[in-house]
Amino acid sequence: MESLFSVPGLVCAGAAYLAAVQLLRFQRIRSLEKQYGYKTRESFAKMTDDEAWAIQRTMFMLEFPFFTFKALQFALFKTYGIPTISKLLVQTSELSSPETSTKRYADTSVLIDEFMSNPPSSDRSHEAIARMNYLHHTYRKAGKVLDDDMLYTLSLFALEPTRFVNRYDWREVSELERCAVGTFWKSIGDCMEIKYDKLPSAATGFRDGLHWLEEIEAWSRKYEIEYMVPDKHNHQTANETVALLLYNAPSFIHPIMWKGVIFLLEDRLRVAMMYERPEWIYRFIFSNILVARQFVARHLMLPRPYCLRVTRHTEAFDEAAPHSLLVWDNAPYYVKPTLWNRWGPETMYSRMLGRPVPGDDGDKYFPGGFNPPDVGPQRFLGKGKEYHEQTKKRLQVERTGQCPFIK
Numbered sequence: 135m136e137s138l139f140s141v142p143g144l145v146c147a148g149a150a151y152l153a154a155v156q157l158l159r160f161q162r163i164r165s166l167e168k169q170y171g172y173k174t175r176e177s178f179a180k181m182t183d184d185e186a187w188a189i190q191r192t193m194f195m196l197e198f199p200f201f202t203f204k205a206l207q208f209a210l211f212k213t214y215g216i217p218t219i220s221k222l223l224v225q226t227s228e229l230s231s232p233e234t235s236t237k238r239y240a241d242t243s244v245l246i247d248e249f250m251s252n253p254p255s256s257d258r259s260h261e262a263i264a265r266m267n268y269l270h271h272t273y274r275k276a277g278k279v280l281d282d283d284m285l286y287t288l289s290l291f292a293l294e295p296t297r298f299v300n301r302y303d304w305r306e307v308s309e310l311e312r313c314a315v316g317t318f319w320k321s322i323g324d325c326m327e328i329k330y331d332k333l334p335s336a337a338t339g340f341r342d343g344l345h346w347l348e349e350i351e352a353w354s355r356k357y358e359i360e361y362m363v364p365d366k367h368n369h370q371t372a373n374e375t376v377a378l379l380l381y382n383a384p385s386f387i388h389p390i391m392w393k394g395v396i397f398l399l400e401d402r403l404r405v406a407m408m409y410e411r412p413e414w415i416y417r418f419i420f421s422n423i424l425v426a427r428q429f430v431a432r433h434l435m436l437p438r439p440y441c442l443r444v445t446r447h448t449e450a451f452d453e454a455a456p457h458s459l460l461v462w463d464n465a466p467y468y469v470k471p472t473l474w475n476r477w478g479p480e481t482m483y484s485r486m487l488g489r490p491v492p493g494d495d496g497d498k499y500f501p502g503g504f505n506p507p508d509v510g511p512q513r514f515l516g517k518g519k520e521y522h523e524q525t526k527k528r529l530q531v532e533r534t535g536q537c538p539f540i541k
Contacts, residue, residue: 184535186317199444205298316343381464456503
């Protein structure tokens with residue numbers, strides 16, 4: 135025992151651990167590249183929606199779970215820098231109070247996570263997309279949600295995770311992963327009947343997921359230059375959304391964390407939301423924290439094992455509704471009030487802050503879970519059943535996990 139814990143022994147153990155990190159850190163991406171065999175740009179054109187979903191799921195569950203999730207939050211946040219979008223949110227009062235804003239956030243999250251976490255051809259994925267389409271349908275039909283706004287929002291969900299990972303995480307996204315992201319979100323855009331006519335290759339067709347991703351990124355940047363401008367509605371929705379992001383943080387550190395959120399915003403978005411740039415000391419602190427995290431994750435941490443994968447919903451792909459959330463970011467909507475969920479460490483922390491926990495206030499937070507056709511604002515409850523079923527039938531024919539670029 136003495137030799138095991140001697141200085142030479144500890145040095146050898148430390149060296150062995152660091153060597154293991156260097157040996158294993160890139161093993162998962164190498165394994166994915168070998169598994170799918172897409173070694174040339176030409177081969178990317180054959181990537182199926184099922185394959186793209188599986189590759190992207192690995193990114194979100196195992197490789198970059200923290201920053202890919204934060205990127206999706208900021209993708210939604212970033213849409214509020216467009217006045218036509220933020221004005222509609224103010225008019226519908228969806229973000230005007232904690233009651234409606236936390237419910238809207240939960241509803242948006244569960245629908246997006248349902249079609250991201252379940253295979254493209256699964257009933258759960260089709261259900262979520264059908265409900266999401268219906269919630270947008272009324273506003274699109276009335277001209278309150280523009281086609282360009284829909285395309286821009288889609289672009290952010292495709293682009294922001296890669297941007298966040300490349301900037302802040304332990305390695306950059308590979309070409310295989312970028313192609314998977316482009317393939318998956320092109321398929322989602324097809325399901326949502328979003329028009330690509332503003333993209334150069336819309337008429338002739340896209341070669342692969344990378345081609346689609348490159349064109350939508352170029353268009354998205356031009357769209358921001360023209361339409362992401364300062365507006366009071368942007369500022370109002372931004373303030374209400376930041377409050378949601380800081381929901382579970384103690385109030386005494388809100389001023390610092392507020393600066394942290396603004397620090398993560400691109401300059402154009404920050405200006406559009408009418409925020410001042412954080413002082414140099416905050417930029418210095420936040421930059422160094424991110425650099426330190428990047429170094430530790432790259433050089434000192436072994437790959438996340440599958441048993442510790444990050445999941446937000448129950449994982450039975452063929453499970454019948456209602457479905458439940460496994461984690462919650464603010465109010466505990468759709469979470470079962472199990473013993474752990476009511477008295478575990480996270481909920482004890484919530485209790486200390488005076489926040490509700492799963493099972494509080496009767497049925498207020500829907501502890502029985504959610505049924506996709508019922509998700510959404512109260513005024514939509516019980517509506518859209520016929521539209522939902524028609525959309526599901528269309529998706530069952532059109533979205534079967536095939537390659538979205540081969541006609």
